[in-house]
Amino acid sequence: MVAKLKTHYLSGILEANTYLGQNYMIVETSIVSELLQVLRDQEQFDYCVDITAVHYPRREKQFDVIWILYSFPRNERIRVKTMIADGETAPSAVPIWPAANWLEREVYDMFGIHFDGHPNLKRILLPDGWKGHPLRKDYGIIQQDQEWVKINLGIESGQ
Amino acid sequence: MLEYIKSYLDSNTTPGQAGNLFWASVYILLIFLGLSVAVIAMNWLERKILAHMQVRLGPMRVGPHGLLQPIADAIKLLIKEDIMPSQADGFVFWVAPIVVVITAFTVFIVVPFGPTHAVTDMNIGVLFMLGVSSLSVLGIVTAGWASNSHYPLMGALRSSAQMVSYEIAMGLAVVSAVLMTSLNQTGTGTLSMIGIVQSQQVQQIWFAFKFFPLGLIAFFVFAVAMVAETNRAPFDLPEAESELTAGFHTEYSGFRWSLFFLAEYSAMIAVSSIAVTLWLGGWLRPFPHLLSGSTWDLVFSLLPGITFLLLGLMAFVGVFRMPKHPYFRVQTIGLAGFGVVLGLIGLLLFLPPVRDRIQDVFWFSAKVAFFMYLYIWYRGTFPRYRFDQLMKVGWKVLLPVGIGVLILTAVAGVLL
Amino acid sequence: MTDPTFHLELQEHEKTFLDSNELIINMGPQHPATHGVLRVILKLDGEKVLGTECVIGYLHRGVEKIAEHRTYTMFNPYVDRMDYVAAVSNGLGYCESVEKLLNVEAPPRAKYIRVILAELNRLASHMLWLGTHALDIGAITPLFYTFRDREEILKIFEKYCGARLTTHAFRIGGCLYETYEGFEREVKKFLDFVTPKIGEYEELLTTNRIWVERTRGVGTISAKDCIALGVTGPVLRASGVKWDIRKAQPYAAYADFDFEIPIGQSGDTYDRYIVRMEEMRQSLRIIAQAIDRIPEGPIMAKVPKVIKPPVGEIYHSIEAPKGELGYFIVSDGSTQPYRVRVRPPSFVNLQALDLMVRDQLVADVIAVIGTLDIVLGEVDR
Numbered sequence: 001m002v003a004k005l006k007t008h009y010l011s012g013i014l015e016a017n018t019y020l021g022q023n024y025m026i027v028e029t030s031i032v033s034e035l036l037q038v039l040r041d042q043e044q045f046d047y048c049v050d051i052t053a054v055h056y057p058r059r060e061k062q063f064d065v066i067w068i069l070y071s072f073p074r075n076e077r078i079r080v081k082t083m084i085a086d087g088e089t090a091p092s093a094v095p096i097w098p099a100a101n102w103l104e105r106e107v108y109d110m111f112g113i114h115f116d117g118h119p120n121l122k123r124i125l126l127p128d129g130w131k132g133h134p135l136r137k138d139y140g141i142i143q144q145d146q147e148w149v150k151i152n153l154g155i156e157s158g159q
Numbered sequence: 160m161l162e163y164i165k166s167y168l169d170s171n172t173t174p175g176q177a178g179n180l181f182w183a184s185v186y187i188l189l190i191f192l193g194l195s196v197a198v199i200a201m202n203w204l205e206r207k208i209l210a211h212m213q214v215r216l217g218p219m220r221v222g223p224h225g226l227l228q229p230i231a232d233a234i235k236l237l238i239k240e241d242i243m244p245s246q247a248d249g250f251v252f253w254v255a256p257i258v259v260v261i262t263a264f265t266v267f268i269v270v271p272f273g274p275t276h277a278v279t280d281m282n283i284g285v286l287f288m289l290g291v292s293s294l295s296v297l298g299i300v301t302a303g304w305a306s307n308s309h310y311p312l313m314g315a316l317r318s319s320a321q322m323v324s325y326e327i328a329m330g331l332a333v334v335s336a337v338l339m340t341s342l343n344q345t346g347t348g349t350l351s352m353i354g355i356v357q358s359q360q361v362q363q364i365w366f367a368f369k370f371f372p373l374g375l376i377a378f379f380v381f382a383v384a385m386v387a388e389t390n391r392a393p394f395d396l397p398e399a400e401s402e403l404t405a406g407f408h409t410e411y412s413g414f415r416w417s418l419f420f421l422a423e424y425s426a427m428i429a430v431s432s433i434a435v436t437l438w439l440g441g442w443l444r445p446f447p448h449l450l451s452g453s454t455w456d457l458v459f460s461l462l463p464g465i466t467f468l469l470l471g472l473m474a475f476v477g478v479f480r481m482p483k484h485p486y487f488r489v490q491t492i493g494l495a496g497f498g499v500v501l502g503l504i505g506l507l508l509f510l511p512p513v514r515d516r517i518q519d520v521f522w523f524s525a526k527v528a529f530f531m532y533l534y535i536w537y538r539g540t541f542p543r544y545r546f547d548q549l550m551k552v553g554w555k556v557l558l559p560v561g562i563g564v565l566i567l568t569a570v571a572g573v574l575l
Numbered sequence: 576m577t578d579p580t581f582h583l584e585l586q587e588h589e590k591t592f593l594d595s596n597e598l599i600i601n602m603g604p605q606h607p608a609t610h611g612v613l614r615v616i617l618k619l620d621g622e623k624v625l626g627t628e629c630v631i632g633y634l635h636r637g638v639e640k641i642a643e644h645r646t647y648t649m650f651n652p653y654v655d656r657m658d659y660v661a662a663v664s665n666g667l668g669y670c671e672s673v674e675k676l677l678n679v680e681a682p683p684r685a686k687y688i689r690v691i692l693a694e695l696n697r698l699a700s701h702m703l704w705l706g707t708h709a710l711d712i713g714a715i716t717p718l719f720y721t722f723r724d725r726e727e728i729l730k731i732f733e734k735y736c737g738a739r740l741t742t743h744a745f746r747i748g749g750c751l752y753e754t755y756e757g758f759e760r761e762v763k764k765f766l767d768f769v770t771p772k773i774g775e776y777e778e779l780l781t782t783n784r785i786w787v788e789r790t791r792g793v794g795t796i797s798a799k800d801c802i803a804l805g806v807t808g809p810v811l812r813a814s815g816v817k818w819d820i821r822k823a824q825p826y827a828a829y830a831d832f833d834f835e836i837p838i839g840q841s842g843d844t845y846d847r848y849i850v851r852m853e854e855m856r857q858s859l860r861i862i863a864q865a866i867d868r869i870p871e872g873p874i875m876a877k878v879p880k881v882i883k884p885p886v887g888e889i890y891h892s893i894e895a896p897k898g899e900l901g902y903f904i905v906s907d908g909s910t911q912p913y914r915v916r917v918r919p920p921s922f923v924n925l926q927a928l929d930l931m932v933r934d935q936l937v938a939d940v941i942a943v944i945g946t947l948d949i950v951l952g953e954v955d956r
Contacts, residue, residue, distance in 0.1 A: 019887055019888070019889075020675060020676070020678065020887065020889055022889060022890060024888075046802050046803075047802050047805060048805055049805065049890075049892070049899065049901060049918060050890070050901060050903065050916065050918040052903055052914075052916040052918075054905050054913070054914045055914075066903070068890055068901070068903065068918075072802065072816070072818060075823050075824070077890065079888075079890065097803055097804075097805065098803050098804050098926075099803065099804045099805025099806075099923060099926065101926060102922065102923070102925075102926045103805075103923070106922075110639075123632075124631065124632060125631065125632035125635040125955055125956075126632055126635065127632070134637060134640055135639060135640055135914075137643075139640075141640060141641070141643075141644050209715075212716060213715070213716050213718075213719035213720075214719050214720060214723055215719060392713070393713065393785055395713075396713075396938065538715075539715065539716050540714070540716065540779070541713070541714065541783065541785050542709065542712040542713040542714035542780075542783065542785050542786050542789055543712060543713025543714075543785070543789070544713075544785055544788070544789070545788075545789055545936060545938045545939070546622070546936075546938065547622070547936060548788050548789070
């Protein structure tokens with residue numbers, strides 16, 4: 001399919017498969033930005049549906065960063081996945097799709113993954129001074145940033 | 160002393176012109192009371208009519224069908240804490256609502272409820288009314304300024320810009336009506352309110368229908384401009400709640416706010432009176448010449464009484480529809496009492512001596528009441544104009560139309 | 576504004592404007608017009624908006640984190656609370672995603688029931704949108720009319736599943752509740768009741784000159800910008816792109832029905848209004864077709880009592896009333912999902928606010944927020 005075309009182009013594609021009718025590709029972090037650009041310009045994936053991440057704490061490369069793209073002319077979706085380690089940065093898709101702006105901010109807010117080239121990488125859902133990244137697996141379900149709560153809300157947070 | 164009082168009753172001028180201080184004071188008192196009652200009634204009517212337009216009921220609990228709601232509101236406003244911002248300019252803060260109220264009430268000196276039923280009849284009556292109502296802009300700007308906060312200031316400046324722009328359109332419409340008054344034998348027009356109605360009587364046509372459609376267009380220009388002048392929907396951006404600038408009366412609470420509110424309704428009634436006087440024949444009954452004769456006079460003179468009897472009937476219908484529950488007994492009795500009072504007023508208005516005198520007042524009030532209903536109707540129906548669109552309508556639509564109507568009226572007056 | 580690579584931040588304006596005539600105004604989280612706890616920081620030059628910055632997160636409840644600590648079935652009620660105005664759509668998306676992961680399909684009867692309820696929910700959501708949007712612009716009456724009619728829909732929901740707003744109507748594998756006695760009759764009566772009402776709303780607003788002036792040319796966004804910004808739903812359709820997931824990638828029996836997708840031309844607020852009104856009518860059409868031909872059969876597929884999908888990931892999206900609502904579920908083979916990501920349409924649509932209100936007046940900001948139809952529960956999750 002399209003995946004075959006890609007393997008001609010770039011050799012960083014680790015896997016391209018279909019699961020339950022949905023196509024996905026696992027690629028190396030180094031070629032991600034190029035690949036996304038190619039996907040938008042040549043393969044007409046002009047709509048960035050979602051950018052998200054998954055945390056696998058026991059893996060060496062702990063985070064999966066996933067871009068879900070959709071192509072209007074083709075009416076198909078594709079998932080591009082890359083694995084990065086804790087502390088590594090992922091390339092930002094904002095120059096390619098402005099939709100990525102807030103989506104990447106949320107990934108940063110929830111996971112702590114920095115995106116290179118993002119114009120305004122700040123926390124979006126949590127308050128600006130919050131410490132910790134909640135969607136990581138080592139963040140407890142009722143854990144809060146006690147310090148922030150005490151300073152800003154003036155209460156002893158406790159559940 | 161008694162002679163002094165009685166001497167007026169034989170004259171046929173207004174007390175101001177007759178120089179009779181006693182009757183002038185009586186009239187002033189009557190107007191003051193009547194206006195207060197009218198504002199209270201407007202409060203209730205606005206809430207009820209708006210509610211019924213919005214498929215809901217409005218106040219129902221305070222008194223039968225919410226009739227005592229305005230009194231509850233008045234009491235609430237009077238006992239509310241009087242807050243003044245600490246950085247506000249105290250004297251100006253205190254004086255601003257007073258200025259607005261005084262200007263709103265002063266215009267009623269020249270409003271004619273009948274051929275001699277006005278406090279006085281200045282020969283520049285219309286000019287006086289427009290001029291004094293413009294002074295309220297001063298009150299609004301000082302209110303916004305004195306609040307020492309930039310939201311009310313912006314709201315006040317917007318309000319005043321809007322009022323000033325629409326005054327021009329109002330003025331042009333007024334001038335074209337005044338031009339029509341000069342189409343009599345002597346060729347002189349008049350600015351006096353009573354004179355304008357009398358010239359409509361002499362020319363046997365309400366100015367709204369004169370030189371059709373010119374009179375009508377002038378009337379509509381004035382009708383739109385007067386809604387904008389009083390900051391009512393759809394021109395109420397300066398005081399709308401869902402916009403950022405919260406209006407010049409934000410920092411006012413309690414009694415001071417109620418003064419603004421009083422002034423707003425009085426201004427509405429005042430400009431409606433101008434409209435009624437200039438275009439709708441003031442106190443004249445409909446078709447005084449087409450349906451003339453003593454039988455028609457009798458029929459029309461029975462209408463005030465019939466109106467009040469109908470209102471009483473509506474109250475009784477409400478009584479019958481009240482739930483038959485002991486908790487509602489007080490309300491039922493109250494509403495029945497109110498209905499009885501209305502009915503008695505209606506019967507009173509059938510008596511011949513009262514009937515003849517009350518005619519003019521009744522027709523004038525009925526026409527002004529119609530305008531009040533229109534005001535409430537507009538509020539329920541239209542979305543709000545954005546401020547720049549509002550100014551555009553005032554300057555780019557109403558002003559050229561006003562000028563055009565003026566010129567055409569003048570031409571028509573000369574040619575026809 | 577056709578270059579899709581622009582920057583959505585205020586700092587850029589500080590570099591270009593040298594005079595400090597700008598005013599920074601905060602439309603705070605508590606404001607009658609911001610449809611929830613949304614804070615918008617506006618940078619104004621007089622009345623003109625130079626830039627905006629949205630501060631969100633006041634309603635962030637950590638739904639995605641909660642999902643990792645609940646089983647699939649236990650997470651179902653949480654999903655309704657995101658876009659609480661259109662709870663049925665949320666539930667539909669989630670149940671369908673998990674069903675896809677399990678590789679089961681809901682039986683046809685369940686699909687039809689799902690379609691009917693989802694379309695009723697779309698109607699309810701659009702009615703609420705219309706009432707609040709008109710209220711922001713100043714027309715205070717349509718709010719009461721739309722809420723009165725919305726009551727009828729909520730009554731049907733209450734009779735069906737017991738709840739009016741957060742319905743929790745569907746289960747993984749189908750529907751739990753059978754349609755109640757008289758469901759078809761009531762829905763048909765409702766359809767007859769509401770069709771003239773939509774005409775009433777249109778009569779009040781569509782040709783009203785003040786409404787047209789307030790909404791024409793306000794908050795325009797071109798199709799290219801929409802696609803670049805990931806905006807979906809009626810906003811995208813009003814800009815001219817004829818794309819609706821119900822037609823492009825049909826789910827849950829939508830392929831059986833005949834309906835149209837309204838599109839607009841200029842992408843301004845007025846077009847979005849017309850598109851949503853027309854969508855309401857199309858929803859009525861779908862319901863009318865569906866209610867006549869609900870197939871008989873079971874309402875629940877054969878799913879195990881304890882739902883343990885095989886290891887894998889899936890992304891499934893539906894056309895919620897607000898836009899493309901997507902669920903990305905990662906399963907690790909246990910009873911609890913490993914990661915649930917909700918792709919919220921309102922969150923992505925809200926990004927477009929900055930572009931849409933550039934160089935417009937302050938009063939338009941409120942109109943544009945209203946026309947984007949955001950629900951903060953979904954923006955913040």
